[in-house]
Amino acid sequence: MSQKLEEENPAEETGQEKQDTQEKEGILPERAEEAKLKAKYPSLGQKPGGSDFLMKRLQKGQKYFDSGDYNMAKAKMKNKQLPSAGPDKNLVTGDHIPTPQDLPQRKSSLLTSKLAG
Amino acid sequence: TADIISTVEFNYSGDLLATGDKGGRVVIFQREQENKIRPHSRGEYNVYSTFQSHEPEFDYLKSLEIEEKINKIRWLPQQNAAHFLLSTNDKTIKLWKISERDKRAEGYNLKDEDGRLRDPFRITALRVPILKPMDLMVEASPRRIFANAHTYHINSISVNSDHETYLSADDLRINLWHLEITDRSFNIVDIKPANMEELTEVITAAEFHPHQCNVLVYSSSKGTIRLCDMRSSALCDRHSKFFEEPEDPSSRSFFSEIISSISDVKFSHSGRYMMTRDYLSVKVWDLNMESRPVETHQVHEYLRSKLCSLYENDCIFDKFECCWNGSDSAVMTGSYNNFFRMFDRSTRRDVTLEASRESSKPRASLKPRKVCAGGKRKKDEISVDSLDFNKKILHTAWHPVDNVIAVAATNNLYIFQDKAN
Numbered sequence: 001m002s003q004k005l006e007e008e009n010p011a012e013e014t015g016q017e018k019q020d021t022q023e024k025e026g027i028l029p030e031r032a033e034e035a036k037l038k039a040k041y042p043s044l045g046q047k048p049g050g051s052d053f054l055m056k057r058l059q060k061g062q063k064y065f066d067s068g069d070y071n072m073a074k075a076k077m078k079n080k081q082l083p084s085a086g087p088d089k090n091l092v093t094g095d096h097i098p099t100p101q102d103l104p105q106r107k108s109s110l111l112t113s114k115l116a117g
Numbered sequence: 118t119a120d121i122i123s124t125v126e127f128n129y130s131g132d133l134l135a136t137g138d139k140g141g142r143v144v145i146f147q148r149e150q151e152n153k154i155r156p157h158s159r160g161e162y163n164v165y166s167t168f169q170s171h172e173p174e175f176d177y178l179k180s181l182e183i184e185e186k187i188n189k190i191r192w193l194p195q196q197n198a199a200h201f202l203l204s205t206n207d208k209t210i211k212l213w214k215i216s217e218r219d220k221r222a223e224g225y226n227l228k229d230e231d232g233r234l235r236d237p238f239r240i241t242a243l244r245v246p247i248l249k250p251m252d253l254m255v256e257a258s259p260r261r262i263f264a265n266a267h268t269y270h271i272n273s274i275s276v277n278s279d280h281e282t283y284l285s286a287d288d289l290r291i292n293l294w295h296l297e298i299t300d301r302s303f304n305i306v307d308i309k310p311a312n313m314e315e316l317t318e319v320i321t322a323a324e325f326h327p328h329q330c331n332v333l334v335y336s337s338s339k340g341t342i343r344l345c346d347m348r349s350s351a352l353c354d355r356h357s358k359f360f361e362e363p364e365d366p367s368s369r370s371f372f373s374e375i376i377s378s379i380s381d382v383k384f385s386h387s388g389r390y391m392m393t394r395d396y397l398s399v400k401v402w403d404l405n406m407e408s409r410p411v412e413t414h415q416v417h418e419y420l421r422s423k424l425c426s427l428y429e430n431d432c433i434f435d436k437f438e439c440c441w442n443g444s445d446s447a448v449m450t451g452s453y454n455n456f457f458r459m460f461d462r463s464t465r466r467d468v469t470l471e472a473s474r475e476s477s478k479p480r481a482s483l484k485p486r487k488v489c490a491g492g493k494r495k496k497d498e499i500s501v502d503s504l505d506f507n508k509k510i511l512h513t514a515w516h517p518v519d520n521v522i523a524v525a526a527t528n529n530l531y532i533f534q535d536k537a538n
Binding site: 054055058 | 372423
């Protein structure tokens with residue numbers, strides 16, 4: 001009986017040792033951080049690189065605008081500067097077409113591509 | 118946010134310091150000369166010229182706005198009384214001439230002093246206009262516009278030692294220009310794959326050798342540097358030298374490639390070495406040895422245990438620059454919390470300093486700072502967790518001769534001088 005236990009124990013101990021080694025690896029700061037990140041985003045791919053990631057990087061910071069809307073807004077504002085601008089000002093509400101200056105700067109969220117992995 | 122400084126550069130003599138900002142403006146400072154009236158002001162930098170270099174533009178075809186932010190400024194060597202610099206945003210490079218006007222002609226025949234044209238029939242005598250002194254006026258005028266040569270965002274420009282050509286680099290291509298010719302440029306490096314799905318790395322920085330006009334280097338997002346010789350072929354896709362530090366495979370992690378990405382590459386003044394900046398360190402390479410750097414300086418190694426959060430807040434992608442001092446004996450680079458680091462290569466000593474109003478009074482010495490990585494924090498030390506990651510020093514510059522440095526901390530420019538001066 002005790003022999004059996006002894007036989008069983010080494011296997012458990014090996015398992016325990018394995019866990020110890022893994023914890024030791026976790027002490028390596030970079031690996032610990034990687035484990036943290038993978039715990040938060042389980043669907044994260046193995047490699048952070050890859051063409052999707054890089055292509056997102058190539059487009060980082062790009063702001064989109066609609067040239068049609070922009071030019072129409074410019075034209076409308078020009079017309080509004082004619083003498084009868086006063087009372088018409090109220091009409092701007094609900095009439096407003098976004099211009100590049102008004103668009104909030106869209107921060108390119110890499111988070112999407114990280115999850116897509 | 119338009120005031121955020123995006124580039125800082127001394128000219129060849131160090132008398133002028135140019136800054137570019139997010140709003141497309143360039144501000145040039147000039148060093149005060151020896152002055153008997155105000156002896157203490159010698160060496161101070163004061164505003165010399167301010168101008169709008171780039172405006173926001175729209176690419177109608179792709180419905181994109183092109184930012185006016187100045188990515189880089191590079192001075193041309195001075196050849197006459199005027200000063201010339203190249204400034205670039207994501208898509209367009211401009212050559213600016215900055216000239217002084219301190220004389221005005223008076224006594225014209227055909228017009229009055231206030232500019233009104235005189236009636237020619239009333240003119241009875243001829244006079245010779247004379248030059249009279251006037252208050253100094255500094256004018257900036259765009260002399261060349263180099264446009265439409267880059268599909269991707271320009272990250273670097275570099276003037277060649279031949280003083281006739283310069284390169285501009287974007288994420289995938291490097292172009293060679295002649296300073297006089299704006300309607301044509303030669304593509305010398307192209308790493309765009311035929312199929313974009315095969316894209317594995319991008320160009321992060323490029324520079325010409327300071328003396329050999331045929332040599333250039335470019336760094337990549339995978340931590341490698343390629344040296345190219347323009348004499349070997351017209352298209353420099355095949356490098357002459359390939360610099361990469363061998364990686365320890367057992368220490369590889371998810372972050373390895375990201376933190377190895379090189380954000381800046383700079384040749385030493387001697388031309389014998391080059392320095393690269395990756396996320397956590399500065400490396401000095403001997404051009405004669407491709408296998409590994411000759412020096413590695415840790416900038417903020419304590420961040421290695423914060424990589425997870427730095428990835429989440431995108432700080433891990435911050436692009437720090439680095440620079441050499443005039444004699445190549447020291448290097449400098451920025452960090453977070455408005456800290457910047459200087460490494461003395463000969464004594465192997467390094468120091469952490471802070472660029473902030475609270476910690477620096479005019480004419481007072483800077484106090485070295487220390488970051489506490491863990492465990493017991495000593496008095497005056499700052500713990501890693503209280504570092505402000507929004508206060509990044511990405512851009513620094515060192516005077517080409519003297520111990521004067523310029524440090525850009527978000528929208529503020531700090532100029533520090535050695536007391537010995």
